Amino acid sequence: MNTTEKAGPFANSAAKPAGKLAKSAAAAALLTVVLSGCSGSGNSGGDTVTITHYTIDSPDRTFVEKLIPDFEAKHPGIKIKVTKAPYEQFDSKLQSAIAAKNSPDVTSQWGYGGFMEYYNKGMLMDLSPYLGDFKAADYHIPDNVMKIYEVGGKTYGIPLNSYVSVLLYNKDMFDKAGLSYPPTDYEDKSWTFDKMVEDAKAMTVDSKNLAEAQYGLDFGFGERDQRPQYFGANVYSDDTWTNGGKPSQVNLDKPEVIDAYKKIYGLIWDQHVSPSPAFSKSVAGQFGDPFLSGKIGMSVVGSWSLAASSDFNFKVGVAAVPQGPNPKVRSVLYIDPLFVLKDSKHPKEALEWIKYLVSTEVQKKSIDLSGGNPPVNQEAAEAYYAHFDGIDAAQIKQVYEGAYKYGFESYNHLIDNYSQINELFINELASVENGDKKPEEVLPGLQQKLQKLLGRVNK
């Protein structure tokens, strides 16, 4: 889990032909217990094993249902059942399913919490004994990505999708302001944070009238506690990344962290180039992304927003996140793996399903079915880069490669008890985001509360 520069370029992973799938082990001994809930759709009995795949109830995830017939045809002894929950309740439903001895077999860190939380709770199964002749290279998964989900030489997850931070921009707004489009090359030294703010200023109309108002930049780099990282300040002590996600120290009172937050919220309240929460919620609703409204010039977001680009009623472009104060980190990586849960009675069959999902052919197919999920399989990734109408494949590829090079894994995957920490940041920083208070007024209190919270959960 040492991650500071985990993602080197992927391209050097050897491109061998896909290895033959590990033979499914004798299922006969295991099949007496059929995992199923009450709906009984997986209750076909007989000589089959049912694997439950638990996922978020949104179209970019539930598309796996469409893959099931093909998989089941190829693996006669295995049935797949998909169970779902809304994003906000993903973790709690998972916990209660486990408590009810109704644990799903396969899932990912699709809720607020992440790998570290699951791992520390002992929810994950060590896959090493079942991997057999599985090689990451056969699936074109870069070794360094594969390693993210290894702890002490044991493998707990197989990477599936890799999202990164991207800068999306509204081409129409750039054209109107007479600005040139931002570059896709991370090595372009002219593309800096200050330049971005300057461009943003040119597009901003800071008005109380919603019909006129528009803003140049929505800077959504990671979650609130990760954002200072872009400015070279770290909220958590470095041991967090090596000790299982339990920060021994919190730095919210350090001058560099305070300065970072001043910069972040200064975009709204000093520079007036970013929308206030009031504006965002007015145009986008409680949780929606204001970029979709066409009133935001640039938006630093996770690349999942790209999947919705076909619905935008304006032309959209993709660019590099500009060079900021931190020379090493400019992008947040969200590598979603598939886990097998500890209570699974059929890890071997579950692994068959996972291997199926990361195979080149299925990863390619999944891009279209999901509306644009970025495959971790680098051979399939080419198809992903070319997936978006109106955006050049080479550009997306360049942005992705730069993001991998300057990427840092998302904090929510790395820190234990993340949902509680995140809740604290959201609430404590609300008054700063609203412009009622300055960061330096709020951060000392947040520092104390966070220390107290960590003291309790990590005791």
Add this chain to the structure above:
Amino acid sequence: MKRTIGASQSRAFYAFISPWLIGFAVLTLLPILASLYYSFTDYDVIHAPAWVGLGNFRELFHDEQFWNSISVTLKYTFISVPLTLLLSLLLAILINQKVPFQGFFRTAIYFPSMISGVAMSLLFTWIFNPQAGPFNYVLSLFGMDPIPWLLDERFALWALIVMSFWGMGAGMLIFLAGLQGVPASLLEAARLDGAGRLRSFWHVTLPMISPVFLFQLIVGIIDSFQVFTQAYTITQGGPNYTTWFYVYNIYISAFKNFRYGYASAMAWLLLAAVLLITWFILKASNRFVYYEGSR
């Protein structure tokens, strides 16, 4: 129609009430006891409950969030409930003046109560929208600057309190029935004794409807101890925990932070508080509430 008889009757009695008996045992008593047990444990549903004695309660005592949720809930309760009650009583009195279109007013004022809590919450999220919403627009007609109601920690709870006024229709109906139940002969007698309208209201009408008022008060308080919908739908407890209601705190502790034991301790305190309030109000009411007929 009551009968006190032998074994076969007794068997019939238990047969008839068996649905409730079973339900009470399995869905009420058992959960109450289980909840009591959990409240003394650390329980994340994945590992077995670990006994911690009074640990949860001790932690609650020092938990800022816990006290905050109590203060939010009490503030909401003690502002919203009395105001809503008084307003609905006032409306009932107005309608009871034999005004024209009585039926229309009754229905119109009750109408918002027919919209579900979630729909109402959505509606008011939009109405309180700082920039596109009509509430600020109306205020701007009076020269006021837009207020970010639900997004501002100074105003969010107040916005929810204002929203609660749209639910006073039921109270109005109940008071109206109460007022109409005051015998005309009593009022007439008061009038003949030379009492003015205010005096006869104070000395005749008010005592007559005081049990209604009391009942409404209890139900109102107990209901608003359990506010959840608004916090879940509109504010998610924010901004800065200013709408972090008690039950929302229980919900988050149990179902988001996986502290079922800790949440059970809070649930038990809620149960105790509700019982205590009911008992206290009933006790205090003996002094000033008039019950028709006896006492």
Add this chain to the structure above:
Amino acid sequence: MSPSATAGLQAQPASRAGRREQLWSKAVSLILLLLVTAAMLSPLAFMVSTSLKTSKELLIYPPQLLPDAPAWGNYAELFRNGEIKFGQQYMNSLIVAVSAVVGTVLSSALVAFGFARYRTKASGFLFLLVLSTMMLPYPAIMIPQFLLFTKLGLHDSLLPLILPNFFGSAYMIFLLKQFFSTMPSELYEAGRIDGCSEFRLFWNLTLPLAGPAMATVAIFTFIGSWNDLLTPVLYLDSQENFTLPIGLASMMSSKFRLAPWNLLMAASMLTAVPIILLFAVAQRRFVEGIVLTGIK
């Protein structure tokens, strides 16, 4: 306040003054009521008008009272848009609410009949127990109940929302017991002489007479179940199993698109329809029920 027929004959002048005073107070009341009513109804008017706006019109400031051309398509969109699953959720809500009504009415009537008709050593105490659970806050018992139902494998199904209704509701038992107690015992004697079993006494004699009371119970059970948010939040996982309240709430909180306020308001309107219909059809029962139970 009602002018009585026996108003003193010799007090003519005072009475005229009184009448003028009354007229005044009526006028003031009327004006106040008009104002309050306008305030009460204006959010709903806004809801209707928003539900008929196009997404462009949503952002116009100052807010338009009326859309340029009513976008009725918003309502159709709710059912057409497969992602929202509104029709399915409407169905789920109906299934849950109707089952809740059937369950509560039947079980509460049974139990209430038991309490009304028999007196055993324990009946007084047991009835007190019923009464004491009337105020029981659901959140106080939801955690163990939740664990119980999940252990039974009933998560993400409508059953945890339906089943508890088949064990009687304290409120409704209380209400029906009051009603049954007013029934003349001669009725039962006659029935017994005809050889009716105790159950037949309940089923054939009592229930048919209890229509009005049961209608009240049915109405309020329906409303309670229709509007419930907390229980579905605990138990329901997938969108196609959602009931309307949680469906609406999650429609608003979608991370991946702008909040479709016009659709949300249209959905809210449609959600209110069954309740408004109930009110229109059974206004008297409705009002009576509110007055009797204090349920809102």
